[in-house]
Amino acid sequence: MCILMCQLFVPVGCRIFKENELKTYRDRVSAMFHHAYDAYLKYAYPYDELRPLTCDGQDTWGSYSLTLVDALDTLIVMGNTTEFIRIANLLIDKSQDFFDIDINVSVFETNIRVVGGLLSAHLFMKRAGMTLEPGWPCSGPLLRMAETVARKILPAFDTPTGMPYGTVNLRNGVPPGETTITCTAGVGTFLIEFGTLSRLVGDPIFEKVAIKAMRSLWENRSTLGMIGNHVDVATGKWIALDSGIGGGIDSYFEYLVKGSVMFNIPELQEMFRGRS
Ligand SMILES: *[C@@H]1O[C@H](CO)[C@@H](O)[C@H](O)[C@H]1NC(C)=O
Ligand SMILES: *[C@@H]1O[C@H](CO)[C@@H](O)[C@H](O)[C@H]1NC(C)=O
Numbered sequence: 001m002c003i004l005m006c007q008l009f010v011p012v013g014c015r016i017f018k019e020n021e022l023k024t025y026r027d028r029v030s031a032m033f034h035h036a037y038d039a040y041l042k043y044a045y046p047y048d049e050l051r052p053l054t055c056d057g058q059d060t061w062g063s064y065s066l067t068l069v070d071a072l073d074t075l076i077v078m079g080n081t082t083e084f085i086r087i088a089n090l091l092i093d094k095s096q097d098f099f100d101i102d103i104n105v106s107v108f109e110t111n112i113r114v115v116g117g118l119l120s121a122h123l124f125m126k127r128a129g130m131t132l133e134p135g136w137p138c139s140g141p142l143l144r145m146a147e148t149v150a151r152k153i154l155p156a157f158d159t160p161t162g163m164p165y166g167t168v169n170l171r172n173g174v175p176p177g178e179t180t181i182t183c184t185a186g187v188g189t190f191l192i193e194f195g196t197l198s199r200l201v202g203d204p205i206f207e208k209v210a211i212k213a214m215r216s217l218w219e220n221r222s223t224l225g226m227i228g229n230h231v232d233v234a235t236g237k238w239i240a241l242d243s244g245i246g247g248g249i250d251s252y253f254e255y256l257v258k259g260s261v262m263f264n265i266p267e268l269q270e271m272f273r274g275r276s
């Protein structure tokens with residue numbers, strides 16, 4: 001989903017590239033992408049990620065060929081429609097048993113990469129010239145997959161604060177004894193995907209839990225209006241008190257801005273500005 005937003009920010013006042021220069025850089029980026037992508041397919045697929053030194057694959061976040069799902073929308077951005085269609089159809093063929101596995105996954109990674117990857121691929125089907133189901137964009141096989149996996153991470157949000165646990169088992173919900181401590185980004189990085197999903201499938205639950213988690217972080221801000229790095233999702237108590245815009249927090253701020261713009265929610269803009 002990130003890619004969609006970044007395209008909006010055309011650099012103003014930067015050096016203007018000549019058309020042939022642009023093509024050179026464009027081709028180079030595409031070559032770099034295909035180098036990485038082909039190596040993943042050759043050495044690591046169907047595992048989640050490529051290990052570049054040993055040239056093999058490993059499952060890291062979920063045993064669902066994570067890199068493939070994550071890279072789908074980039075294929076379209078690179079103009080590789082044939083490969084996009086091939087992979088989209090491959091995922092659709094496998095969709096039956098794709099997420100019914102006894103495995104503990106990161107709620108955050110599953111959302112940004114899998115739910116986000118499937119949703120953007122679903123929305124790109126038209127541009128790719130694929131056959132669309134009647135009712136698209138509110139209907140379609142990739143959308144159903146996104147909804148299936150999102151429903152599997154939904155139990156993580158069932159906490160006293162509404163902030164989600166960091167880990168969920170795709171078959172059994174939150175694992176027994178799971179830690180209640182998670183990072184701020186892991187709490188506040190759902191709205192883009194969950195809001196899009198809610199509006200496409202017509203079920204408000206996803207958008208609701210995403211906003212509730214963000215609001216809960218905000219309600220627990222310090223007297224200076226600041227947000228810490230790690231929080232206890234059972235109590236809202238800060239466990240790591242350092243604040244900033246780096247790892248562990250960054251995408252919370254990102255999603256406040258994008259969420260306020262995408263869904264026209266001024267409250268999130270206020271949270272971004274940190275007014276207490
Ligand atoms: C699309 O991707 C496939 C797999 O990497 C590659 O073989 C093919 O040449 C690419 N096509 C274009 C137009 O980039
Ligand atoms: C998931 O985590 C729980 C709690 O730590 C553990 O008991 C269980 O064995 C894990 N399941 C898998 C498939 O790793």
Ligand SMILES: *[C@@H]1O[C@H](CO)[C@@H](O)[C@H](O)[C@H]1NC(C)=O
Pocket residue numbers: 216219220235236237238
């Ligand atoms: C966090 O906010 C919630 C909701 O306002 C409140 O019930 C809870 O006591 C707060 N927790 C702490 C540790 O301040």
